[in-house]
Amino acid sequence: MNGMKSQDIVVLLKLASLQEQEGQAGSGEPYWSLSGEAPYSVRGLESLLGISKTEINASIKRSLASGLAIKDRDTGRANPHRRNLHNFIVHGLKFVFPAKPGGITRGIPTAFAAPMLKGLLVSGGEYIHIWPYAEGKDMGQSIEPLFKSVPEAVQKDDRLYEYLALVDAIRLGNQREAGLAGQRLSERLLNK
Known part of the structure; x- marks a missing residue:
């Protein structure tokens, strides 16, 4: 296997x-x-x-x-x-599956820049994290999604978008950010 x-x-x-x-x-x-x-x-x-x-x-x-x-x-x-x-x-x-921030590009916001997570945490960085996507409206620091079709898939499913944005917040975040994302994931995934 x-x-x-x-x-x-x-x-x-x-x-x-x-x-x-x-x-x-x-x-x-x-x-x-x-x-x-x-x-x-x-x-x-x-x-x-x-x-x-x-x-x-x-x-x-x-x-x-x-x-x-x-x-x-x-x-x-x-x-x-x-x-x-x-x-x-x-x-x-x-x-x-570590996340390594890349260059500045156009795409779809992820982690705490995603619409449903925006405002939960004020970031000290000047660039938001995005999944590269040619049709995206936002500019930010690129993060490779867990799979190449994620930017298209999340446009059809807001829950999936929130889950994958939380996953990226955990992959990218420091202890405080990852902890907050983990708590939110627990609320969503485990209904706690």
Whole structure:
């Protein structure tokens, strides 16, 4: 079994987001993606995330093997093991997938510059962190996203955007910033 890849975190956070959206639908109707595919299907995840079906399958297998996902007994689908995922993101992710700020470019704000996190922390730096994206409206210091399709995927899902921005805040932040992002992630992911 291959080791984890950064896109595994993107897939797991998308699954968490889908679960939450499904729970909020509340009408008993299943949540369907814009493409008409069931969002939990490999094809549905491919269209929502821009990650190939082969990579989605491999990612789910790695996540199940590592304990970051568990199989649902009723549906048979993989679900994120939220406690394990949270612990890995907060305590291990920045060592396994470190974020290295790059040059100034155009893109989509991430970390504490993301719209839903803006104002939570006043940064001393003059540049915001962004994921490079040609159609982005903001200029800032580039941070390579966990997977190349993240800038497109987050435009379709605000929850996924918040999760991945928090992940970047943890990867980039000093102890105080990472702690604040970890606390916010705990509130979102673990409902605490």
